[in-house]
Amino acid sequence: MDRPIQHIVIVGGGTAGWLTAGIIAARHKARMPAGFRITLVESPNVAIIGVGEGTWPTLRTTLEKMGVSETEFFRHCDTAFKQGGKFVGWTTGAANDAYYHPLMLPQGWSQVNLVPHWLQDARGRTFSAAVCPQETICEEGLAPKTIATPEYRGVANYAYHLDAGKFAGFMQRHCTEKLGVHHVLADVTQVKQDETGDITGLVTEQAGEIAGDLFVDCTGFRALLIGKTLGVGFKECRDVLFCDTALAIQVPHEAEDTPMASQTIATAQSAGWIWDIALPTRRGLGYVYSSDHIDEEAARAELARYAGTKAEARKIPIRGGHREQFWKNNCVAVGLAAGFLEPLEASAIMLIELSAKIIAEQLPARRGVMDIVARRFNEVTHYRWGRIIDFLKLHYVLTQRTDTAFWRDNVDPASVPERLADLLRLWKYRAPWFLDEFDRLEEVFPAASYQYVLYGMGFRTEVDPLENGASAMLASRMLEENAAMAQKMRANLPKNRDLVRKIRDHGMQSI
Known part of the structure; x- marks a missing residue:
């Protein structure tokens, strides 16, 4: 009918x-x-x-269109700001092994691809710190806006932890x-x-x-x-993503004024990784692992070591x-x-x-x-x-870790989707940028996201100095503008916890 x-x-x-x-x-x-x-x-x-x-910045638009007060959302959902992800131990497992996937596009994104210029002259800066101010903000424990910024608007792009x-x-x-x-x-x-x-x-x-x-x-x-x-x-x-189990716990902050990270922290373990999400009243932790590579008892022990507590974790199967x-x-x-x-x-x-x-x-x-x-x-x-699926696998296939079977198995070419394998071959000679390989409206991860993971994990693209020279002046200006923006934000943005407390006490300006 x-x-x-x-x-x-x-x-x-x-x-x-x-x-x-x-x-x-x-x-x-x-x-x-x-x-x-x-x-x-x-x-x-x-x-x-x-x-x-954890959420994406899309939720801001969604809630605003539904007529939800962002202030009330913060007050009732134990909400905090999220400005990206920090991946610890994924590349080599060394003590200083960490990179960011921030929520802001690289400086001058539609004008110049900064990857080749950063590869030629990194000056000791990580890729995300060189092209985007958000790593600096997160490392300083700062919020993405001030109490004077209206609801759903930001100085830096943001999502939520809730x-x-x-x-x-x-x-x-x-x-x-x-x-x-x-x-x-x-x-x-x-x-x-x-x-x-x-x-x-x-x-x-x-x-x-x-x-x-x-x-x-x-x-x-x-x-x-x-x-x-x-x-x-x-x-x-x-066959592509091996993790099939999660162990989740909630732990209190050490004190009411403990600094609150505004990024999701994903820390690599022997057979997976642990999420660490800071909410105003607690932290949410969870070990996502492959049961083919570690048994439950050992996984619980790894989570307990990370969390500093033997609190009973809730087991969640992942299909x-x-x-x-x-x-x-x-x-x-x-x-x-x-x-x-x-x-x-x-x-x-x-x-x-x-x-x-x-x-x-x-x-x-x-x-x-x-x-x-x-x-x-x-x-x-x-x-x-x-x-x-391609993008999640990217985090694993770029690892240089060989210390456990989990990480060794993840770089097996048989576990890499064909489309991702083709792109990795292509990116050895040309860095992803703008609409090069991402030409559909349905893309969920833009080329910028691939850049942050690729070059955060040490991927190398061969740079042609002659081709690079044509945009050198513009790229230099964009990198300088990013450094200046990072310092300005560093000087003017409040601490993450302080702003969340002010929002709860006083509210944000409605639009």
Whole structure:
């Protein structure tokens, strides 16, 4: 039947469910008086995973469009600033082995590629410090803005660290109170389908039957609709990304005024890496590892040594990969139901945002055109997942470490995706830049991100001095401007913890 799409039913809460509900509701709120509805059905008996604490700058735009107060977001979600990632021990494992993937583009990004000029004359500067002020800001423990900077605006680009459990509750209140989303607490006992395979409704234990036109599966790893009901398969990527388990703990700060890092710290271990995320009230830590290369007891011991505590860690299995289809019939999977990859570059929440944004902006008017939208959604989403897998593997394949089997196995050419291997060969003679190899609107990591990882980890590109000479003056000016900008920010930005405290006490200026 070519029925109009008037009722969207989201199954599952958590970050995926409530972000999806909010993004769609904000986009279509004007249609609600005419009968358009969004219902989120959430089990009162299923706990959320709740460890996704790192985000991308995209969340700023998402929350602003939803009408969320950034001040209230900080007050209610234990929120802090994130200005990038610091990768410790990934290249050689030596005491001074560290590099940054900041959230700002290199200076003069659209005018000149600074890589060849830095390679010719690094002057003792790391790549990210030479081309971007953000490494300096992070190393000094500074915030990306001041209390006078309005909500969602920054002196430096930023994302967030947050408490995922508190964030889900915060989003629930905003969606139901401000955006008209209907919330049903009920356990789904049966999924009804018609003869075409479309889902027609959910039978619930507490709320009876709930019919709908489009169903969004946010049921996490259970994948109740896309997997169990519609039978869509799962494509694993353990042949590329070996980590399959995480051990997560929360530890208190040493004192209330302990400096708070504004970068996610990822520290390499014998068989994986440990995330370290600073929130105002605590730190979130987790060891992401390969069970083929270390047993659980030894992994717990490594995490305890890093954390300085033997607190019991929560074990979370990681099934790395994604659905073979993300949108089938009248059901689309978002969040963990769609797939999951190790959280090395905090891509999980960003993928929720991008998927929900496509659903909201390309929402089919009628069932008759839904399959067209679904095909486009699947193509774009497949491409994005593939590029994230490539980028995560880049961090491993560039290592020079040979101290354990985990690091040795990661440089095996058989584990490197073909597209990434081709780019690495190309980049030996030409540094990535701007739109050279990144020519699709669906790119999730720009060429700048590849630059930060490549040259942070010691990759070398052969430089032609003659070709380099044509842009030498412009490059020199950009490098000098970056150094001046870094010093200006260093002098004028507050400490990260101090600003977060001021935001909680006094609030930011609304736009």
